[in-house]
Amino acid sequence: MKIAASDFDGTLYRKNQKVTTDDLTAIAQWRTAGNLFGIATGRGLILILQRIREYNIPFDFLICTNGATVFDDKLNILASHVLPAQIQQDLLSQKMVEHCQYVIFFTTKKAYLYPIYNEICIDSANLNIPKITLQEAFRLSGLIQITLFYPDAEETAAAQAALQNHYSGSLYISSNQCFVDITACGVDKATGLQELLKEQHWNHMPLLTIGDDKNDLPMIERFQGYTIESAADLIKKTAVKVYPSVGDLLLDHLTS
Structure with missing residues (x-):
């Protein structure tokens, strides 16, 4: 069993193509094979849920607000980090x-x-x-x-x-x-994913991460993650491999 965590804006959700049918099909295949899929986003819960419902995206966890909040598949809070008062x-x-x-x-x-x-x-x-x-x-x-x-x-x-x-x-x-x-302080997508793995007892499972922008760098660096072809050069230099899409990443690791 493997875990895949994808950034949303610019990665799974792209301006020209939005969320593609091919990516949704690949996510379904990934999960049918017994793997887990979730989104690691800078959006807050209410904003990512709007898109999830619009495209009917299945998920097993959500890392929201750049790792400041972590949810399971039932939207139970696994971790949260409040900003200083006022x-x-x-x-x-x-x-x-x-x-x-x-x-x-x-x-x-x-x-x-x-x-x-x-x-x-x-x-x-x-x-x-x-x-x-x-x-x-x-x-x-x-x-x-x-x-x-x-x-x-x-x-x-x-x-x-x-x-x-x-x-x-x-x-x-x-x-x-x-x-x-x-x-x-100290909160980012990498720490959010680490808290997810700890709370769900998934530390033994391989984790794939993919993103396209600066706020994705912590999780790409920490978990030797991936990026997509439309990402900036800095992200591409950091990532282990560049894929055309999230779906291509999932299918490439489906049997490997």
Whole structure:
């Protein structure tokens, strides 16, 4: 029995093809053979479930909010890591946040959107979550992750670098596409997967990981993972092998 953990945005879910029938067929074959499949994503639970239900993606576990929350196949919480209290007030006072278009606040199973500007962009992101005011954002508790959305990759990289410098040693700052994600210190997709293996007593089972962006690097490095052809060069250099798709990875390891 083997375990496969796939990133979602940019890996299983690609802009041009979305989630393909071939990938879904490969996931079904993988699980029918007695293996386990799950998603390791920067999305919070409510946002990944929207896509899972849209494409009818089967799963045996979910690593959400970049490893800050871990769920089994019944959505029982196996692990969670809460951000420091009132971090939203300090974060939203930082200058680089002024340039982001919206902020998403994630609790273990819910999400709230605080729009800063550009409502059109927010609508186009198809985020089916409630909007809140700044005062409501300050009152939120039990936050697992805070996500900032920027208009382009250059501003995203600049914001990540500035936040890493400001919160060095106290928070973990990662990025994917135009999103900057803030989680508790020491939390990433690799630690989320390690907690999954421990809680489910799966440490003896081979684990395959695949992703395409910077927030996937911890799990690719820790578990000698894989990537896809559309990934950035940095990810390709780190990965053991590059595949055309998640389905190709699963089928390649189905009998090996």
